[in-house]
Amino acid sequence: MRPFPDLTPILEGIPWVIIGAVATREYMPERTTNGLDIIVMQKDFKRTVSRLKKSGYELVSSLLGPGCFLRSPDGTELYLLFGKQSWLRKALQNPLRNDAGYPVMDLPYLTLMKTESARSIDISDVSCMLGLASDAELLRVREVIKKYAPYLSDDIESMAYLGKLELERGLA
Template sequence: MALRAYMPERATLDVDILIHERDAQVAQSIFIESGYRLMGTLSIGGFTVQIENEAPIDILTRSDPWLDDAFAHAVLDSAGIPVIPRAYLILIKLQAGRTQDLADIQRLLALTPIAERVMVRGIVEQYSPELTEDFDSLITLADLEFGLPGQ
């Protein structure tokens, strides 16, 4: 869902909610008290809940040092739902490294002004320096596929 704040929405069946790891127990209790069933835990951290006749919801838990800053600077998507800033969304997807995540990053970067790309690169260098080269490659691929931003 966070992607729709920054680019045209793609079809997806899942809903992911990102919370701080320290809030996991409280969040889980609230979902259960609201009628959701706990479906299991996620290998990447978190859990899945589901209410009857609805799609499951993945509650992703993280404890990254940047998480509080990302939450403090959340932006609203087209439905008014707060989502983390594009830079941190790119960082999370880069860290996940799945094929769809990398494709999402390319599409995100295609719509990201060059000055903001520089800022995102700084965040990648700070929190996942081992992924900086991958980030640079994704910028190149985005520019080759979609053209430079603003052109």
């Protein structure tokens, strides 16, 4: 597992969570990544960029979606995204803490975010994460989906089923 810079002191007072491949490590076997993806609320985006730049991060470019790409003083890629969804506020208030103590998006919200993105790598991640999830975790995922994106309920059930099937057959 590649270590990433500790953003906690830099972003003190700004709610943020790790998303992307580094977040999925908490729910499935690790997949390789060179960058760290984080997300903040839209209202905190400019303040977050400002703090990162003051800490030596270089703003490299904008992203196609809402956010930007920065590079740390040691060369680590940082993808800073922002959103204003009502569920994001809840996700930022209740992060999971990984072994290093960093805030990671909890499985129900990570599932929602990745499913809404509709990127093939994200759909694959969701299927694998849900295939490995316990019944209690799946219940929490279903509750969040029902509350914030009920139109995704059938898709979530299909991905959970396929994820479990792949694991049973040794395909994942």
